[in-house]
Amino acid sequence: MKGIGLLFFASGAVYGMGGMALGIWMGTAHDFTLAPAHAHLNLLGFVTMALMGVFYHVTPSAAARFLSRLHFGLATVGLWLMVPGIAFSATGGNPGMAIVGSLLTAAAMLTFLVNLALTAFGPVRSARALPC
Numbered sequence: 182m183k184g185i186g187l188l189f190f191a192s193g194a195v196y197g198m199g200g201m202a203l204g205i206w207m208g209t210a211h212d213f214t215l216a217p218a219h220a221h222l223n224l225l226g227f228v229t230m231a232l233m234g235v236f237y238h239v240t241p242s243a244a245a246r247f248l249s250r251l252h253f254g255l256a257t258v259g260l261w262l263m264v265p266g267i268a269f270s271a272t273g274g275n276p277g278m279a280i281v282g283s284l285l286t287a288a289a290m291l292t293f294l295v296n297l298a299l300t301a302f303g304p305v306r307s308a309r310a311l312p313c
């Protein structure tokens with residue numbers, strides 16, 4: 182695995198590590214206020230990013246498009262705003278950061294959907310012309 186697939190997968194592992202560390206902290210401190218932030222860091226950060234990594238690894242034509250890089254950028258910035266935003270909101274703060282993060286996260290999924298549609302229904306490209 183290399184390229185954008187690896188980038189998604191490696192990011193997922195780092196976020197998974199962070200999500201688990203937060204879960205361990207919550208368990209030992211018996212303070213579950215940040216449970217929604219923990220859940221979103223694990224599910225969007227680890228599960229979704231890793232799943233996208235597998236998709237781009239097995240679909241080189243989609244990985245080769247600029248959309249895959251745009252997808253990664255939107256997903257990353259969205260997560261970095263959304264998870265701290267949820268934590269901020271869960272502790273009584275303004276939910277604005279979580280809202281902006283969630284919109285960017287949804288935009289990332291829309292980018293993925295467009296890339297997927299182009300892969301499924303777009304012009305067929307020669308496998309030899311694609312980077313490995």
Ligand code: HEM
Pocket residue numbers: 200201202203204205207208213216217219220223224227228
């Ligand atoms: C070392 C690993 C993990 C630890 C120690 C841990 C710990 C916790 C704790 C203490 C809670 C709060 C439970 C409560 O409110 O009663 C929680 C909730 C949750 N965790 Fe984890 N967790 C871990 C990994 C994961 C992973 C890998 C995922 C998903 C892929 C996940 C998803 C969730 C979800 C969805 C909730 C419920 C959140 C909510 O109620 O708002 N956790 N976890």
